[in-house]
Amino acid sequence: MLHYIGKRLLHLIPVLLGMTFIVFLIIRxxxxxxxxxxxxxxxxxxxxxxxxxxxxxDNPWYIQYFxxxxxxxxxxxxxxxxxxxxxxxxxxxxxAATFELAFFAIFIAVILGVxxxxxxxxxxxxxxxxxxxxxxxxxxxxxxxxxxxMEQWVFSINLGWLPTSxxxxxxxxxTAITHFYLLDTLLQGRFDQFIVVLKHLxxxxxxxxxxxxxxxxxxxxxxxxxxxxxxxxxxxxxxGQKMFIVVYKHALKNALIPVLxxxxxxxxxxxxxxxxxxxxxxxxxxxxxxxxxxGFRDYPVIQSGIxxxxxxxxxxxxxxxxxxxxxxxxxxxN
Amino acid sequence: xxxxxxxxxFILLLTMTVFLAACNTSDSGSTSTDSNSDSGTPSTDxxxxxxxxxxxxQVLVFGRGADSVSLDPAIVTDGESFKVTQNLxxxxxxxxxxxxxxxxxxxxxxxxxxxxxxxxxxxxEGVKFHDGTDFNAEAVVKNINRWKxxxxxxxxxxxxxxxxxxxxxIADVKADGDYTVVxxxxxxxxxxxxxxxxxxxxxxxxxxxxxxxxxxxxxxxxTGPFKFTEWKRNDSITIEKNxxxxxxxxxxxxxxxxxxxxDNSARLNALTAGDIDLADGINPSDGKTVxxxxxxxxxxxxxMNIGYLGLTNTRPPFDNKLVRQAVNYAIxxxxxxxxxxxxxxxxxxxxxxxxxxxxxxxxxxYPYDPEKAKxxxxxxxxxxxxxxxxxxxxxRPYMPDGAKVAxxxxxxxxxxxxxxxxxxxxxxxYLEKAKNGDADAFMLGWTGDNGDADNFIYTLLDKDNIGSNxxxxxxxxxxHDLLIKAxxxxxxxxxxxxxxxxxxxxxEDAPWVPLAxxxxxxxxxxxxxxxxxxxxxxxxxxxxxxE
Numbered sequence: 001m002l003h004y005i006g007k008r009l010l011h012l013i014p015v016l017l018g019m020t021f022i023v024f025l026i027i028r029x030x031x032x033x034x035x036x037x038x039x040x041x042x043x044x045x046x047x048x049x050x051x052x053x054x055x056x057x058d059n060p061w062y063i064q065y066f067x068x069x070x071x072x073x074x075x076x077x078x079x080x081x082x083x084x085x086x087x088x089x090x091x092x093x094x095x096a097a098t099f100e101l102a103f104f105a106i107f108i109a110v111i112l113g114v115x116x117x118x119x120x121x122x123x124x125x126x127x128x129x130x131x132x133x134x135x136x137x138x139x140x141x142x143x144x145x146x147x148x149x150m151e152q153w154v155f156s157i158n159l160g161w162l163p164t165s166x167x168x169x170x171x172x173x174x175t176a177i178t179h180f181y182l183l184d185t186l187l188q189g190r191f192d193q194f195i196v197v198l199k200h201l202x203x204x205x206x207x208x209x210x211x212x213x214x215x216x217x218x219x220x221x222x223x224x225x226x227x228x229x230x231x232x233x234x235x236x237x238x239x240g241q242k243m244f245i246v247v248y249k250h251a252l253k254n255a256l257i258p259v260l261x262x263x264x265x266x267x268x269x270x271x272x273x274x275x276x277x278x279x280x281x282x283x284x285x286x287x288x289x290x291x292x293x294x295g296f297r298d299y300p301v302i303q304s305g306i307x308x309x310x311x312x313x314x315x316x317x318x319x320x321x322x323x324x325x326x327x328x329x330x331x332x333x334n
Numbered sequence: 335x336x337x338x339x340x341x342x343x344f345i346l347l348l349t350m351t352v353f354l355a356a357c358n359t360s361d362s363g364s365t366s367t368d369s370n371s372d373s374g375t376p377s378t379d380x381x382x383x384x385x386x387x388x389x390x391x392q393v394l395v396f397g398r399g400a401d402s403v404s405l406d407p408a409i410v411t412d413g414e415s416f417k418v419t420q421n422l423x424x425x426x427x428x429x430x431x432x433x434x435x436x437x438x439x440x441x442x443x444x445x446x447x448x449x450x451x452x453x454x455x456x457x458x459e460g461v462k463f464h465d466g467t468d469f470n471a472e473a474v475v476k477n478i479n480r481w482k483x484x485x486x487x488x489x490x491x492x493x494x495x496x497x498x499x500x501x502x503x504i505a506d507v508k509a510d511g512d513y514t515v516v517x518x519x520x521x522x523x524x525x526x527x528x529x530x531x532x533x534x535x536x537x538x539x540x541x542x543x544x545x546x547x548x549x550x551x552x553x554x555x556x557t558g559p560f561k562f563t564e565w566k567r568n569d570s571i572t573i574e575k576n577x578x579x580x581x582x583x584x585x586x587x588x589x590x591x592x593x594x595x596x597d598n599s600a601r602l603n604a605l606t607a608g609d610i611d612l613a614d615g616i617n618p619s620d621g622k623t624v625x626x627x628x629x630x631x632x633x634x635x636x637x638m639n640i641g642y643l644g645l646t647n648t649r650p651p652f653d654n655k656l657v658r659q660a661v662n663y664a665i666x667x668x669x670x671x672x673x674x675x676x677x678x679x680x681x682x683x684x685x686x687x688x689x690x691x692x693x694x695x696x697x698x699x700y701p702y703d704p705e706k707a708k709x710x711x712x713x714x715x716x717x718x719x720x721x722x723x724x725x726x727x728x729x730r731p732y733m734p735d736g737a738k739v740a741x742x743x744x745x746x747x748x749x750x751x752x753x754x755x756x757x758x759x760x761x762x763x764y765l766e767k768a769k770n771g772d773a774d775a776f777m778l779g780w781t782g783d784n785g786d787a788d789n790f791i792y793t794l795l796d797k798d799n800i801g802s803n804x805x806x807x808x809x810x811x812x813x814h815d816l817l818i819k820a821x822x823x824x825x826x827x828x829x830x831x832x833x834x835x836x837x838x839x840x841x842e843d844a845p846w847v848p849l850a851x852x853x854x855x856x857x858x859x860x861x862x863x864x865x866x867x868x869x870x871x872x873x874x875x876x877x878x879x880x881e
Contacts, residue, residue, distance in 0.1 A: 032762030036769075039411055039490055044802045047494075051487035082403055083567075084548065093567065149599055156607040164604040170570050170591045171393055282595040282604075284568035292400075292568070297762050 001325070008318050016310060020072070023306050024065050027299055033057075034081045034297035055081055057299075068303065077307075078300035080293070087304045091289070095308065096179030097167060098278070098285035102270035104205045109212035110263060114252075116213075117220025117259075121228060122247055132217065139214030144207055148280035151203045162199050165282040169196050204281035208274055212266040219262045223255040230254075256327055264320030268313035272306075392588040392880055394862070397601045397610035401568045401594040404551030406543075407536045408481055411490050413781075413871045416533040417614075418571055418592055420872040422464075423536025423556030426455055426474070427527055431866050432636050433689065434785020436527045440469065440537055440557065441515075450522030450824040457513040461580045463539035464561045471509030476540040478507045478517075491534035495784075498523075498821070522822040524829055525786040532784050533872045559585035559876040568594060585876040586864070598729070602857065605630065611862055611880065616855040618676040618734050624857045633856040637680065637687055638869035640790065641732035641779035643743060643847040644806040646771055651721070656714035658844040661775070662700035663707035664750040670742055671850050674735050678855065682848035684837045686790035689869070690782070691826070692833030697841050699848070707750040716752070723747070723754040724768065724776035728761050731854040731871075732779030739849075740777060768805045777849075778805060781871060787833045792817045795840060808845035 035051040052058045056067070071078055077087040116136070120129040156164040167181055168174045174193055177184045182201075185193040227233065228251055236246050275287035286305060293301035324331045400414045407419035428439040441455035461469040481492035482502060496503045498521065505520040519526070529535070542555035554562050559581070560573040571592040575585055593610060595601040598617050605613040606627065616624060616632070624632045645652040645661060652658055667681045680687070683699040723744055726736030733739065740756050747754050754775070759767060768776045780803075783789050793799060796817050797809035813836050820832040856867055864877040 030760075030763065032760070032766050035487075036766055037762050039487065044494070044799075047487050047490065050485065054485075054487060084404075084551075090567065149603065152600065152603040152607070156609070157603060160607070164607045164609050165595055165600055166569065166593065166609070170395055170572070170593055171391075173564070173566075173570075173572065176566075279596050280600050282569070282593070282597075282600065284566065288568060288596070295760075295762060 001322075005318070005322070008321070012311075012314055015314065016307065017069075019310050020069070020303060020307055021065070023303055024061075024068070027294075027297075027302050028061055032297045034299060037296050038082060068300070072304075072307070077304040080301045081298045082293070082296045082301075087301055091286070091305070091308065093176065093179045094284060094286045094289040097283060098271055098274060098287060100167075100180050100182060101201065101204055101208060101277075101283055101285060102267060102274060104201050105208035105270055106212060106263065106267045108205055108209040109216055109266065112209070113213040113216030114220050114259065116217040118224055118247060118252065120217070120221045121224035122243075124225060129221075133221070136214035136217045139210045142210055144210070144276045145280060147210060148204070148207045148277060151207060152280075155203060162203050164203075165280075167197065167200050167283065168193070169200075172196070204277050204283055207280070208270060208277045212263075212270070215266060216259060216262055220255065220259050223258045224251060227251045227255045253327065257324060257331075260320055260323060260327065264317050268316045271312050271316075272309040392586060393591065394587050394589070394612060394875065394878060394880060395591045395593055395610040396612045396614070396875075397593050397595045397604055398614040399594065399596055399598070399601070402565075402571060402592075405554040405562065405565070405571075406538070406551035407534050407554075408477075408484075408489055408492065408538070409551065410534070414594075416870075416872040418573065419536055419554065419556075420533050420558075421560045421573060421590065421875050422554050422558045422562055423533075423538060424558050425531050425533070425535050425537065426457075427531040429528075429531050429785070429868065429870065432868060434528060434531075434638075434782075434869065436531060439531065440474075444527075446824075450822075451519045453517040453519070453526065454510075455515045455517070457515065458580065459513055461557050462578060463542070463557050464555045464576060465539050465542050467539045467541040467555075469537070469557050470512045471515045472512075473540050474515045474537060475507050475509050476544075477537050478504065480538075480540075480543065481535075491532065495529040495532070495534075496523075522824050524821060524823055525784060525788055528784040528786050533870070559874075560587075560590060563589075570594070579876075581876070586879040587875060590875055605857055605859070608859070612856065612858040612865065614856050615731075616857045617729075618674070618678055618852075618855060620857075621676055621678065621855055624855075629860055631858050631860050631862070633858055633865065633867055634678070635731075635854040635856060635867040635871070636689065636869040637851045637853045638689060638785060639732040639779060639781040639854075640682055640685055640687065640851055641679075641730075641777070641849045642682070642685070643849060644768070644773070644776045644778055645844075645846060646773055646775070646805075646807055647809070647845050648771060648807040649774055651714070651716055651719065652774065654714045654716075655843060656710045657716055659700070660707040660710035660714065660716075660750065661747065661752070662844050662847050663703045663710065664752070665743055665746045665847050665849075666702040667699060667847075667849055668702065670739055673742070674739050675850060675852055679850040679852040682851050683841075685794055685840060685846065685848060686782070686787060687851040690785060690787050690790065692787035692820075692830040694834040694837040696834075697837055700844075704746075704750050711751060718751060718753070720753040720755055721747075721774040723756050724764065724773045725756050725758045726761075726777045727758045727764060730779055731781060732850070732852050733777060734852070736777050769801065771805075771807050773805075776805065783870065785869065787830075788817070788821060791833060791836055791840070792821070795845060806845045808840075808843065810839060810843060813839050813843075 035048045035055065035057065039047055039051060056064060068078065079086050080090060116132045120132045123129055152164045155162045174181050174184055175188065177187055181197040182194060185197055233246060233251055236250050272287060274285060275291045278285045278288040286309065290302060290305035293305060398414060398417065402415040402418050403412050404410050404415060405419055407416060407423055425439050426441040428437045430437055440458055442458050443456040445454045457471060463469060481489045501520055503519055503521065503523050504517055506518040508516050510516050536556055539555040543550045546553055559576055559579050561576045563572040563574045565571045572589065574589045575587065579585065595604055598615055601613045602616060602620055604610045621632055624630045645658050647653060671677065671679045671681055681699050683697050684694055686693060723740055725740035726733055729735060744754050744756055767773065780794055793803050795804055795808050797814050800807050800809060816832045816836040820829050823829040823832065858865060861881040863879050863881055867873050
């Protein structure tokens with residue numbers, strides 16, 4: 001097993017290298033000059049040239065690329081062109097914000113999606129099955145932008161239950177320790193703030209969870225239907241096991257492998273792809289960090305941000321592969 | 335099993351009800367541009383979950399579109415940064431409350447020598463920086479020398495405002511005693527005082543910037559009514575009352591929190607729900623919704639901008655003056671203002687708004703006259719070749735919806751026989767390509783920095799600025815001579831005449847189609863008092879209070 005993990009981690013190196021190379025080329029191929037963006041509409045050609053030189057942007061691209069790689073291998077992700085801060089010191093709060101939101105969303109998605117899928121399969125072709133799958137279809141095709149604004153309109157403006165945006169009540173700000181606000185408030189014994197943070201998580205969490213919930217529900221249903229038809233389930237039922245035990249213990253365990261794959265992929269997607277949700281709910285996460293960097297042609301931030309997200313994506317999928325062996329002892333990696 | 339089914343059915347029913355309710359109400363919400371969909375909205379203060387505080391605490395949450403880049407005003411160029419630094423730092427001179435006339439600031443009096451080369455400022459006494467450092471002549475000199483000694487790309491505004499042909503306009507600055515500063519200029523500069531009043535020239539604590547170096551932007555220290563407290567990047571910036579502020583009774587607020595909420599609709603939602611107290615960047619189409627809500631007030635920022643359609647003067651067919659004039663006749667500017675600015679804009683005649691000294695009132699906008707346009711095109715021998723019409727990809731205060739305005743322009747052009755294809759690029763690309771002269775016709779605009787005619791006409795249309803802000807590649811030597819002369823002319827009347835003459839020539843040459851001077855909108859809770867938005871976009875909040 002350790003051997004397998006080691007091998008997978010080694011495979012990671014060419015994957016990430018290839019990715020940095022592609023990202024590097026793409027962002028330099030698009031027009032738009034960081035020096036121009038930093039200095040604004042007013043800048044003169046000479047000032048722009050001076051800044052380009054200072055930022056090392058007038059070097060040939062391969063020199064820029066190797067400089068960048070050298071930095072990455074020595075643990076230096078470079079400096080943001082815009083804020084002139086080291087990316088490594090700047091990125092954590094954004095990353096933590098996205099982690100908190102993405103894991104909250106995937107938690108909702110797994111609880112709702114898996115259960116909806118199970119029940120749909122259990123009562124196959126019942127009205128619940130039809131309704132749940134229609135809702136899942138709507139969920140997959142719902143534009144997040146629209147959904148987010150509607151959530152605000154209903155739950156914040158009309159019902160007044162939840163805040164519209166942000167991570168905290170800015171009038172009573174949270175002292176960040178780990179930058180996971182749920183954890184930070186608990187560490188400080190501020191249960192009132194814990195509730196506030198939870199309320200801030202709800203609307204963006206639901207918006208972000210919509211698509212994964214729908215996908216997980218459909219996957220669970222399909223996978224469960226297959227397992228439920230197998231012999232060992234028939235045997236279990238014939239032995240007079242309670243349906244609940246049959247479904248949640250025997251069948252689910254066997255149906256979970258493809259579901260887990262989907263959960264892993266979706267979690268990875270949420271880390272990088274939460275830009276729309278982060279924009280609507282002004283969530284200061286990594287998606288918006290990278291998105292704004294693109295607008296500013298902040299090359300180091302775009303490169304390193306995507307590198308970090310890609311790394312996490314691969315790691316989550318490795319974790320999923322390892323989890324397979326835990327769930328199904330027949331799976332072995334050698 | 336049966337019982338379980340009922341519970342299941344119940345939960346499902348509940349979910350469906352909420353879902354359907356959401357769908358039902360949402361339709362009116364999402365499409366309501368001019369109808370009032372907020373009747374029956376509960377009062378803003380009591381209904382939000384975590385903002386259960388009443389309106390008595392003097393804490394203002396200011397929602398805006400983006401975060402600041404740095405809080406060192408001397409090194410930034412973006413408006414969002416200045417919105418915050420305007421309240422942390424003070425300048426030697428101030429603009430008027432809602433205009434760009436000159437008033438005392440950290441300097442209480444000033445004298446100008448007859449030749450316009452020596453400016454002597456008497457400073458306020460007894461003022462301290464937030465870190466306890468004394469504000470005096472020495473501090474001012476250190477600030478100016480910091481800007482002068484810095485590189486051009488670091489201190490962008492200083493170099494653009496106080497440098498001419500590579501030489502410093504401010505030849506020397508000296509302290510004469512504790513509270514007198516003497517500036518010696520290398521040549522007369524008409525907008526000198528106005529320049530000094532700009533946000534980038536906020537006086538910073540020398541102790542702090544010498545100690546902090548590059549990190550000064552994270553720990554800004556000025557003499558302003560508010561002190562810096564905390565910055566959560568991309569999220570919020572908190573500043574609090576400077577209890578030792580030298581102006582009696584100010585500021586009225588205890589704390590201001592600047593929150594970045596990128597989406598305009600989400601920001602208005604946050605205001606309506608009471609999560610924020612003041613919102614910048616309200617869509618013109620949402621203006622009526624705000625006016626119809628008794629809990630909110632709509633605030634208009636005095637206009638100091640221009641939105642225009644630039645015609646690249648070096649590219650055919652716009653290298654022909656007659657074609658440019660024809661386009662000016664062809665476009666129905668009033669219809670554009672009515673439809674997309676909701677009437678909250680003035681049709682533009684000149685490249686600068688009428689509030690600016692030197693504006694030529696005698697010039698009328700080209701009237702909407704398709705027939706005249708057609709005859710001019712015929713006279714010019716226009717070959718009917720299709721042009722590219724560049725539409726702005728992002729809303730700007732001077733242009734709320736570039737794509738839609740472009741469609742109207744396209745239709746207007748088609749009516750007189752000019753075929754056009756609308757193209758657009760991502761913003762950074764758009765600016766770069768337009769600057770390189772790649773566009774045939776492009777939409778763009780400008781918000782003034784200091785309320786001076788030079789900051790519009792010279793910056794946008796002088797041949798010196800081709801490759802910079804003169805995106806239209808307009809070059810006219812006569813205009814250039816007038817503008818250069820005006821830069822060092824100290825007699826205000828003579829100077830205004832020079833600009834008036836320049837506007838006449840520009841009107842005739844028609845390098846652009848000036849479209850509109852818009853009135854940017856803000857909205858606030860009804861209880862917010864004393865907020866006076868400034869035309870430059872950097873608002874002072876010292877007089878604001880919450881009832």
